[in-house]
Amino acid sequence: MNDAVTLAFPAQTQNVALARRVTAVMAARADLPLDRLEDARLAVDEAVSQVIADAPPGAEVVCVFEVQDHALDIVVTAPSSSGSVPPKGTFSWTVLTALANTVTAAVDGGVVVLHLHVSRAISVDV
Amino acid sequence: MTAGQSAPRSGPFTAERRQREHDLFRELSGRSADDPRRSAVRDELVTMHLPLVRHLAHRYHHRGESVDDLVQVGTIGLIKAVDRFDTSRDVAFSSYAAPTILGEIKQHFRDRTWALRVPRRLQELGARVSASTGELTRALHRAPTVRELAAALDVSEEDVLDAIEAGHAYATDSIDAVADADRSAMASRTGFEDPAFERIDDRESLRPLLEQLPELGRRIIELRFLHNMSQTRIAEELGISQMQVSRLLARSLAELRAGMTAG
Numbered sequence: 001m002n003d004a005v006t007l008a009f010p011a012q013t014q015n016v017a018l019a020r021r022v023t024a025v026m027a028a029r030a031d032l033p034l035d036r037l038e039d040a041r042l043a044v045d046e047a048v049s050q051v052i053a054d055a056p057p058g059a060e061v062v063c064v065f066e067v068q069d070h071a072l073d074i075v076v077t078a079p080s081s082s083g084s085v086p087p088k089g090t091f092s093w094t095v096l097t098a099l100a101n102t103v104t105a106a107v108d109g110g111v112v113v114l115h116l117h118v119s120r121a122i123s124v125d126v
Numbered sequence: 127m128t129a130g131q132s133a134p135r136s137g138p139f140t141a142e143r144r145q146r147e148h149d150l151f152r153e154l155s156g157r158s159a160d161d162p163r164r165s166a167v168r169d170e171l172v173t174m175h176l177p178l179v180r181h182l183a184h185r186y187h188h189r190g191e192s193v194d195d196l197v198q199v200g201t202i203g204l205i206k207a208v209d210r211f212d213t214s215r216d217v218a219f220s221s222y223a224a225p226t227i228l229g230e231i232k233q234h235f236r237d238r239t240w241a242l243r244v245p246r247r248l249q250e251l252g253a254r255v256s257a258s259t260g261e262l263t264r265a266l267h268r269a270p271t272v273r274e275l276a277a278a279l280d281v282s283e284e285d286v287l288d289a290i291e292a293g294h295a296y297a298t299d300s301i302d303a304v305a306d307a308d309r310s311a312m313a314s315r316t317g318f319e320d321p322a323f324e325r326i327d328d329r330e331s332l333r334p335l336l337e338q339l340p341e342l343g344r345r346i347i348e349l350r351f352l353h354n355m356s357q358t359r360i361a362e363e364l365g366i367s368q369m370q371v372s373r374l375l376a377r378s379l380a381e382l383r384a385g386m387t388a389g
Binding site for chain 1: 259268269270271272273275283286287290291325326327328329332350351352354356357358368369371372375376379380382383386387
């Protein structure tokens with residue numbers, strides 16, 4: 001059985017709030033502690049803002065949320081004008097990788113796919 | 127627009143008073159910005175028209191903001207109007223100033239729209255969630271889950287989520303209070319000289335934006351993203367609540383993102 005929840009919306013900044021809200025609900029279902037729930041929200045905020053900034057007019061953003069064992073998996077997909085993955089080494093990428101335990105980015109046929117995995121604890125807590 | 131006609135009848139609006147106003151504006155326009163007499167003239171004009179601000183602020187009082195706050199915001203509009211008023215135009219100052227004052231008050235409401243939509247019940251629950259998060263974090267040695275908070279507070283998980291969401295929207299005041307309290311304590315810090323920061327490719331466009339952030343916001347960005355410290359640890363370290371850390375992170379990131387897009 002697939003419990004994944006899919007949220008689709010026009011690539012407009014006003015819709016980032018929707019993605020944040022659903023993230024909080026799904027993070028609660030994944031039993032993430034509050035600080036990690038907030039991290040997941042921020043990560044989705046950042047990822048969705050990124051893909052919206054690079055999306056052509058009229059594009060649609062799709063977020064798929066999947067609850068795992070004490071973790072939340074989020075896949076953000078949207079058409080990309082630049083046709084390239086978000087550059088690593090930027091502050092934005094630093095933010096994403098600090099918030100999520102793993103982040104992967106790929107572009108396939110002009111569509112960018114960001115995959116975030118947020119679990120109970122952050123990888124390194126110095 | 128009949129804003130000018132709705133000016134308060136605060137004392138007899140005599141010809142004498144009108145003459146005084148006229149003289150003051152003439153004096154104001156003739157003086158340079160660093161003239162000490164100029165600020166005295168400006169102050170008198172502002173004081174003279176404060177009843178207008180109070181009158182307009184009272185109109186919006188029922189919307190849940192304190193009159194004092196609205197008067198404060200409206201006064202900013204009044205000062206702008208005093209500075210911009212053109213005496214050569216055949217229009218009464220109060221008619222000119224009222225829209226500017228209302229503009230500031232309305233802007234304040236636009237900024238705070240969310241705050242006003244948050245029901246008191248949720249605001250109170252938000253405070254309980256925040257307190258309970260602190261207690262449970264100390265007991266569990268980690269942040270509680272929504273499920274644990276709901277059980278501790280005897281409310282539904284959905285209520286807890288609503289309270290958290292509302293907290294992001296309405297708590298700007300307490301963030302400012304926290305930021306002010308800590309700004310002095312951290313004023314000696316001069317910003318990002320972290321080795322982790324040197325690895326960021328777009329750090330040069332980021333640096334001026336970081337410098338514009340309140341000190342506390344910048345410090346939290348540094349601890350969370352460069353030192354990979356958890357929000358809970360940061361909260362302990364800085365002596366604020368984890369919810370405050372979350373809000374400051376969200377707000378700081380939004381500001382940085384807006385700046386990066388604009389640049």
